[in-house]
Amino acid sequence: MTGRGWVLPMAVVFGFVFLYAPIISLVVFSFNESRLVTVWGGFSTRWYGELLRDRQILNAAWVSLKVAFWSANLAVIVGTLGAFVLVRMGRFFGRLLLTGMITAPLVMPEVITGLSLLLLFVSMELTLGWPAGRGLTTIIIAHTTFCAAFVAVIAQSRLRDMDESLEEAARDLGAGPVRVFFDITLPVITPALVSGWLLAFTLSLDDLVIASFVSGPGASTLPMVIFSKVRLGVSPDVNALATIIIGIVTIAVLIVGWMLRKQARAGR
Numbered sequence: 001m002t003g004r005g006w007v008l009p010m011a012v013v014f015g016f017v018f019l020y021a022p023i024i025s026l027v028v029f030s031f032n033e034s035r036l037v038t039v040w041g042g043f044s045t046r047w048y049g050e051l052l053r054d055r056q057i058l059n060a061a062w063v064s065l066k067v068a069f070w071s072a073n074l075a076v077i078v079g080t081l082g083a084f085v086l087v088r089m090g091r092f093f094g095r096l097l098l099t100g101m102i103t104a105p106l107v108m109p110e111v112i113t114g115l116s117l118l119l120l121f122v123s124m125e126l127t128l129g130w131p132a133g134r135g136l137t138t139i140i141i142a143h144t145t146f147c148a149a150f151v152a153v154i155a156q157s158r159l160r161d162m163d164e165s166l167e168e169a170a171r172d173l174g175a176g177p178v179r180v181f182f183d184i185t186l187p188v189i190t191p192a193l194v195s196g197w198l199l200a201f202t203l204s205l206d207d208l209v210i211a212s213f214v215s216g217p218g219a220s221t222l223p224m225v226i227f228s229k230v231r232l233g234v235s236p237d238v239n240a241l242a243t244i245i246i247g248i249v250t251i252a253v254l255i256v257g258w259m260l261r262k263q264a265r266a267g268r
Helices: 003-029 046-052 054-087 097-105 111-130 135-159 165-172 175-208 207-215 224-231 237-265
Strands: none
Touching: 003 237, 046 054, 046 165, 054 097, 054 135, 054 175, 054 207, 054 224, 054 237, 097 135, 111 135, 111 207, 135 175, 135 207, 175 224, 175 237, 207 224, 224 237
């Protein structure tokens, strides 16, 4: 093999090491006996037990999971509707404005998004009396706002590539619009919607900046609690928590990948 042929393999190896070496290090030190996260003191699972007794982290994890679940569900609905309007309705008055509104959360700094949503919620509370303070509801609305933009982009690309002759054939055979959507369109775009849901769930679970603006007492998400702990120094139970999250995400990705591959084979 020529010297030139080593460039690509070495670049791939370097890329994987750069991405995954910190994660592997975190997982290894989650089984560290020592309280010092950078000094190996022997193998132990004591910090997993400490984690299960930490009510603050467990409550924050439960809040984050609830927020991420409902935000992802609402984002898929809103984003899919927006994608349908842009792809299937052709040119209409306000199309450029709608496109800009969908694209804006993708490029807008999170600080600006969080501050604008906070001002919106305060104004709504003063004029309408809802929402009454900041909490779980305001976080879900805020996360849905920016996650729907990502779902819309993914669903929009899938709808553009879809063969519309399948829907036309179904309508020629007497199927109504609702049945065409559920029997033809929805199964075809399901992989894109699943991908959008997973992306929205991950973005919501990972968000810190926007949640810090729109959260209130008793509604602290997991990133907010971890950030407050890390400011005082990284503790080994945080490594244990991160390892559990990595394991859950890995299993979920493998299951979804298996389901999508199985669906693709069935389609062929």
